[in-house]
Amino acid sequence: xxxxxxxxxxxxxxxxxxxxxxxxxxxxxxxxxxxxxxxxxxxxxxxxxxxxxxxxxxxxxxxxxxxxxxxxxxxxxxxxxxxxxxxxxxxxxxxxxxxxxxxxxxxxxxxxxxxxxxxxxxxxxxxxxxxxxxxxxxxxxxxxxxxxxxxxxxxxxxxxxxxxxxxxxxxxxxxxxxxxxxxxxxxxxxxxxxxx
Amino acid sequence: xxxxxxxxxxxxxxxxxxxxxxxxxxxxxxxxxxxxxxxxxxxxxxxxxxxxxxxxxxxxxxxxxxxxxxxxxxxxxxxxxxxxxxxxxxxxxxxxxxxxxxxxxxxxxxxxxxxxxxxxxxxxxxxxxxxxxxxxxxxxxxxxxxxxxxxxxxxxxxxxxxxxxxxxxxx
Numbered sequence: 001x002x003x004x005x006x007x008x009x010x011x012x013x014x015x016x017x018x019x020x021x022x023x024x025x026x027x028x029x030x031x032x033x034x035x036x037x038x039x040x041x042x043x044x045x046x047x048x049x050x051x052x053x054x055x056x057x058x059x060x061x062x063x064x065x066x067x068x069x070x071x072x073x074x075x076x077x078x079x080x081x082x083x084x085x086x087x088x089x090x091x092x093x094x095x096x097x098x099x100x101x102x103x104x105x106x107x108x109x110x111x112x113x114x115x116x117x118x119x120x121x122x123x124x125x126x127x128x129x130x131x132x133x134x135x136x137x138x139x140x141x142x143x144x145x146x147x148x149x150x151x152x153x154x155x156x157x158x159x160x161x162x163x164x165x166x167x168x169x170x171x172x173x174x175x176x177x178x179x180x181x182x183x184x185x186x187x188x189x190x191x192x193x194x195x196x
Numbered sequence: 197x198x199x200x201x202x203x204x205x206x207x208x209x210x211x212x213x214x215x216x217x218x219x220x221x222x223x224x225x226x227x228x229x230x231x232x233x234x235x236x237x238x239x240x241x242x243x244x245x246x247x248x249x250x251x252x253x254x255x256x257x258x259x260x261x262x263x264x265x266x267x268x269x270x271x272x273x274x275x276x277x278x279x280x281x282x283x284x285x286x287x288x289x290x291x292x293x294x295x296x297x298x299x300x301x302x303x304x305x306x307x308x309x310x311x312x313x314x315x316x317x318x319x320x321x322x323x324x325x326x327x328x329x330x331x332x333x334x335x336x337x338x339x340x341x342x343x344x345x346x347x348x349x350x351x352x353x354x355x356x357x358x359x360x361x362x363x364x365x366x367x
Contacts (some may be wrong), residue, residue, distance in 0.1 A: 165328060166303070169321040174334075177318075185256050186325060192317060192334035196340060 002026060007037050015044045164188070229275050230296040230304060233347040234269040234284050239263040239333070240340025251344060258280060260331070263340065276349060288337045289313055294346065302326050305349045310335075326350050 007030045012021050014027045031038050162182050165188035178191040235253060244265040246254035257266050276282045276296060281324045284292040293309040303323040310318040311331060317335065324330055326349060333343035 001319040009347065054263045078364045105312055126266070165325065165330060166323040170324070172317060174317065185259070185329070186327065187256065187331060188322075188324070189259070189260060189333065190318065190320065192332070194334055194336045 274283040
């Protein structure tokens, strides 16, 4: 069992509820039987209440800025300064170049892709007229092609219907005798190469 | 054997019925006259142009060949019958034999032989369209080549066969 001198050392902590459970129980058991320690505890409680009423909040305005100012005033090693400069440059330039590149790509896409559509949109009626005239020209060309094909077919049929000479026997001591026919001239040629 | 005179008469009638048209057909076939036209042309590269006497044939020759000179050497036209050989004397001592053989529709079957003296240069059997033309060319002649144009036309039987035109210039 602890005596008053030992209990007295723990009264402050008891008041502030900072004791371990078995210490707290021992102090509370002692206080229940000791008027002098109970009075001393009462004095602690009164003192604590009075201190809390007397305490005032310190002004914190500008505290952060003051701290940061003090930090900035601290001496910075040269290597750290160089590192900071490189970091700032590396952060600045890639970002700027990236933005410039993105802007150039966007402009190119706009010129290449958007402009024709804009032209089509602005000249839609004119385009329709051009398409119509082109279609008429195409139809006319088709007719001409059909007529030409018909004429060609007639020509071929005419040529095919024309009788050709039929050679059933050809004998000569001259080698490389050439024979050909010209249907349009009703002519067949037998060419005997000169042997002299 | 035939025992009844009526059968003999019937047999004679049948024979006559087939014999008369056949004889007529044979006569008409043999009487078909063919007009053979022969033109002999000297083709050379002597830059003398086309002989005006060639007429349309000059244009035809220029389309067929690439010589710079076409000169008409001789021209001859003769009538003949089927099966008969006609002989043409060609420039340079060449000899041309033509024998029309038959008519097949619009075609005239014939045999054409070309000799260089006694040496045969060409022997051919062919069917030429009526009014068609066969050109035999190539043998050396003077400073160029000899081109022989042979045209065959079916002609009505108006007169006996024989020469109807004269040679322009036979060498």
